Amino acid sequence: MDFGDSPEEAAFRARFRAWLAENNPGLPTSSTDDEYWAGMAAWHQSLHRAGFFGLSWPTEIGGQGLSSVFDVILDDELAAAGAPPRPSLGYLVLGILEHGSDEIAQRFLPGIISGDERWCQGFSEPDAGSDLASLRTRADLEGDEYVLTGHKVWTSYSDEADWCMVLARTDHEVPKHKGISAFAVPMRQPGIEQRPLKMINGVTKEFGEVIFDGARVPAANMIGEPGDGWRLAMTVVSHEREPGELGYVARYRKLVRQLAEQVGQEPDRYSTDQQRELAWAIVESDMLRHHVCRRLSGRLDGIDHGSEGSVDKILMTEVEQAVGHASMAIGGAGVDGGDDTWLKVYLYSRAQSVMGGTSQIQRNLIASRLLGLPR
Numbered sequence: 001m002d003f004g005d006s007p008e009e010a011a012f013r014a015r016f017r018a019w020l021a022e023n024n025p026g027l028p029t030s031s032t033d034d035e036y037w038a039g040m041a042a043w044h045q046s047l048h049r050a051g052f053f054g055l056s057w058p059t060e061i062g063g064q065g066l067s068s069v070f071d072v073i074l075d076d077e078l079a080a081a082g083a084p085p086r087p088s089l090g091y092l093v094l095g096i097l098e099h100g101s102d103e104i105a106q107r108f109l110p111g112i113i114s115g116d117e118r119w120c121q122g123f124s125e126p127d128a129g130s131d132l133a134s135l136r137t138r139a140d141l142e143g144d145e146y147v148l149t150g151h152k153v154w155t156s157y158s159d160e161a162d163w164c165m166v167l168a169r170t171d172h173e174v175p176k177h178k179g180i181s182a183f184a185v186p187m188r189q190p191g192i193e194q195r196p197l198k199m200i201n202g203v204t205k206e207f208g209e210v211i212f213d214g215a216r217v218p219a220a221n222m223i224g225e226p227g228d229g230w231r232l233a234m235t236v237v238s239h240e241r242e243p244g245e246l247g248y249v250a251r252y253r254k255l256v257r258q259l260a261e262q263v264g265q266e267p268d269r270y271s272t273d274q275q276r277e278l279a280w281a282i283v284e285s286d287m288l289r290h291h292v293c294r295r296l297s298g299r300l301d302g303i304d305h306g307s308e309g310s311v312d313k314i315l316m317t318e319v320e321q322a323v324g325h326a327s328m329a330i331g332g333a334g335v336d337g338g339d340d341t342w343l344k345v346y347l348y349s350r351a352q353s354v355m356g357g358t359s360q361i362q363r364n365l366i367a368s369r370l371l372g373l374p375r
């Protein structure tokens, strides 16, 4: 595989680097501060307006129609400049592209991609996380609308969202996987209560609980056919497990770079063990970058990785948590009133083995779907 830039790629890299020098919003370290989440919408819109978001998605829906190599270049440059990662929305876009009608795709995808319409994902419930098919939120048809009743939880960005991709039960007579449908639900209406949840690292802007009590959604906003919600959910979560889709490589490389700069300024302050933790995180982040390049290169050759997304998710988790350990080793916990940014990075890294499907569930999927082991 040739990792060098073609002339077209080199020109894009130079153009993006120059733009970034002027437009890096300088948000705080990822996922540690409400200011980071509050600034993400403006960052998304600014990337899109300048032609640097949705690079590999079709032009008809607001993408740039480029090959996924350009996403790798974008991530490289974001990491090098210490800029925030690109927003992770690929799972919503690809889920709607694959399962929504043309009308649904045309209605919703341009707004998601431009960042003009904010979205959240209402899948998990208090008693339905790993066992998502047990979800109990119901959608009952009344005329040409469905009425929603239920309780979603861990809904990222629910406080800012204009729309929610909701999974709800529309048929109670069939096996549980088959009775679920998916909807694009407008969030700003009576019958929806949003309760923010505070994370262990103090962030309150990332996620919340959403209570539906008589909220309404036009039947025309169903994504796919009645009963297709499970298939859509599987597409969405499989893309949610792909680091190439999420742009997380830039985040990890930005963090280890900051830590390396800190060590570079005062190397004698750090023991061999501390430096080894950082070295391991640097190696892991670089490994993930190469892995993502390989996956995207496979995609260019038309390879669909399917269940291998579970392997990617575990790799991504290992990297995030190696970066979290390095953050504590080098940055410290900032107790007694010191700077606790690195503690917050560490605490956030613990969530990676839960969000998008836990590591245990990924291992079950690898065992059954890739290795063919008995259940």
Ligand SMILES: Cc1cc2nc3c(=O)[nH]c(=O)nc-3n(C[C@H](O)[C@H](O)[C@H](O)COP(=O)(O)OP(=O)(O)OC[C@H]3O[C@@H](n4cnc5c(N)ncnc54)[C@H](O)[C@@H]3O)c2cc1C
Binding pocket: 120, 121, 122, 123, 124, 125, 126, 127, 128, 129, 130, 131, 153, 154, 155, 156, 157, 207, 351, 352, 354, 355, 356, 357, 358, 359, 360, 361, 364
């Ligand atoms: C930061 C973050 C953001 C999130 N954002 C969203 C979002 O935007 N939208 C959304 O819908 N959800 C979101 N989630 C929820 C996430 O998808 C769920 O937390 C996850 O699927 C696990 O479900 P649960 O929390 O109910 O845990 P449970 O399913 O109750 O699992 C508890 C423990 O049991 C283990 N376990 C469960 N079943 C099995 C099994 N069969 N075999 C082996 N072990 C098992 C799990 O691995 C875990 O360790 C988010 C979560 C986090 C942490």
